[in-house]
Ligand SMILES: Cc1cc2nc3c(=O)[nH]c(=O)nc-3n(C[C@H](O)[C@H](O)[C@H](O)COP(=O)(O)OP(=O)(O)OC[C@H]3O[C@@H](n4cnc5c(N)ncnc54)[C@H](O)[C@@H]3O)c2cc1C
């Protein structure tokens with residue numbers, strides 16, 4: 001045989017990963033992948049982070065990917081290792097995170113025999129991955145890996161799974177470098193210039209415009225965020241961001257109206273409702289954003305820029321669609337705007353801003369602070385004020401704390417905010433923070449957590465300690481599944497079915513048991529001290545803040561309601577008549 | 589916004605890589621997203637390029653039909669998606685094998701109807717025929733319903749295959 005037939009499948013795999021620029025793999029070993037671990041042992045190009053649960057490996061890879069713009073990489077064994085990874089893959093699919101997940105599989109001759117630790121993982125993950133592969137021949141391995149990375153990062157990013165039968169990674173075969181692999185998968189990145197010209201025409205003539213910007217701009221990368229910021233500032237138009245878009249436009253810019261949607265600001269939601277032109281860049285008209293579709297921005301023309309044609313006209317019919325990558329489209333938009341020497345309608349814009357400022361004047365995020373109980377909003381505000389000089393990366397779990405973090409933290413930089421938006425996976429925050437810290441060892445990485453969510457992947461404290469990852473975890477302990485409790489209070493007559501946990505671990509002792517540092521604040525006066533202490537420690541820290549259990553997240557658009565029907569706070573009477581979920585957003 | 593819209597029927601031609609799992613991806617997409625499949629046929633059409641052609645007859649509102657096409661295009665092994673219903677005239681055919689068990693007058697009548705429909709008897713015994721009938725779905729339906737009172741015993745249909753009229757592919 002030819003001389004290049006000297007590599008075994010596992011060696012080919014690792015070579016392909018190195019050629020794809022992988023530096024870190026998050027994984028967990030088992031029988032089916034032992035030959036791969038054996039090769040990992042023999043080399044030092046690839047680092048491996050040994051997690052404590054495969055779901056966490058995937059979230060960690062998500063954190064790594066979202067904070068670097070690179071493709072995250074996961075390695076798990078067959079059967080239970082692979083099925084444990086499924087939630088992470090579904091999460092990455094919903095939030096368009098580029099990943100390659102390698103799963104072990106039983107040898108090809110045993111597939112279909114209900115062999116030990118066999119699971120049909122390509123079948124199981126077909127609907128929750130962007131694409132998946134089962135490699136049956138070692139000579140297809142290198143090509144498959146290269147194509148998987150290409151698919152994961154191109155177009156609308158997403159997770160790709162490669163299932164690797166044990167005999168394939170053990171047999172000898174041929175390596176192909178990336179340059180030898182041509183993929184037919186080529187999503188459109190340049191927008192149609194005619195459509196862009198039409199868009200600019202509409203943008204220049206708008207009287208009450210708004211930029212509605214989403215995670216697509218973050219996905220596209222820092223260049224897209226810069227171009228967006230430049231273009232928004234050129235027009236002087238207001239800009240709102242989705243939960244996934246936070247950081248795409250500077251949070252401290254006066255043109256920024258805050259987040260929109262279910263827990264968005266009054267000014268953002270009212271401006272969306274009353275605008276005459278909506279310029280959607282990389283957002284997908286999610287039901288948490290639109291509220292009741294019949295009442296969604298009824299009088300506006302809508303432009304939608306998105307790389308995925310299936311996002312267009314899915315929930316909301318738009319007047320003009322531009323299919324393409326945000327960075328390319330924004331670049332062309334700016335060019336056309338300049339070439340045509342467009343001018344905005346100054347007087348109309350002035351009147352529009354006057355209206356927006358009136359909504360802003362309602363100060364919908366103001367809250368009544370207390371000197372006895374720690375208000376969760378206050379805790380988040382203090383985290384922001386005391387850490388902002390270090391440009392921290394913020395991850396979150398899912399629940400009320402996540403919403404307060406979105407409302408009260410400001411992000412001037414993209415890729416510094418990592419949260420599970422589409423799937424809303426409790427347990428996302430800690431492992432994703434782990435991945436961020438791996439990629440940015442010197443950075444301040446904080447997980448804003450609820451006491452319930454944090455327990456979903458708390459085992460990863462051990463990983464943090466083992467790998468010396470000084471992640472800071474701030475638990476807002478309200479003793480409740482707070483987001484669930486809020487819906488029960490507002491919609492289910494205050495019947496708090498199973499949303500109270502009357503036993504929690506002692507989080508300080510728990511941190512110590514893992515070999516980390518534990519701190520606690522029980523009164524407002526202690527909040528600053530624990531945050532400062534947390535920052536001073538170069539080790540993983542859990543800070544538990546005992547917060548007011550009765551606090552709810554406002555403003556809130558109730559299910560079945562429209563943007564102009566927000567509930568502003570506990571005293572607001574309109575909260576007593578919630579609509580139906582059928583035509584609005586669905587539960588927690 | 590999606591409600592109260594007229595339901596349309598569309599015939600969609602999809603060119604895919606003939607690799608394992610590709611049909612499962614397409615079918616999973618329809619079941620997972622709650623789209624209708626009225627008919628689905630698949631076979632390899634290009635052995636060198638390893639391409640298969642799937643013809644799907646589906647129904648839904650205009651918005652849903654657009655979604656179906658865009659969701660199909662998102663699948664990595666899918667190369668082309670053509671909506672034959674909107675892209676100009678096309679022809680579509682279905683083939684059915686229809687078993688009729690009859691003797692005497694009914695047997696003669698079944699042969700007479702087969703003749704009108706240009707169906708061929710491709711198997712015969714003293715008390716049965718298997719007819720092969722080809723045509724648009726409506727014609728096949730009509731043939732089968734005429735055979736029902738004459739002793740229809742079994743039916744096997746291919747589902748619809750379709751192609752654009754004129755010189756251009758798809
Ligand atoms: C408890 C809870 C409450 C929530 N409340 C809110 C809320 O109040 N407000 C809110 O906004 N969200 C909220 N969410 C999140 C919500 O569920 C959605 O995840 C979020 O709104 C989607 O954001 P997005 O529209 O930016 O889309 P993403 O999910 O970020 O999708 C990005 C879009 O951009 C496109 N795209 C990707 N890459 C590119 C590219 N390179 N170029 C062009 N386009 C691209 C994609 O095709 C896609 O259509 C909440 C979630 C939870 C868990």
Ligand SMILES: Cc1ncc(C[n+]2csc(CCOP(=O)(O)OP(=O)(O)O)c2C)c(N)n1
Nearest residue numbers: 399400401424426450451452453481482483
């Ligand atoms: C894995 C998972 N299970 C259930 C839910 C539903 N859910 C959403 S928020 C929430 C409560 C979260 O409680 P906690 O972490 O304490 O946060 P809080 O809302 O109290 O701030 C639950 C159960 C979910 N999002 N994810």
Ligand SMILES: [Mg+2]
Nearest residue numbers: 450451480482
């Ligand atoms: Mg809680």
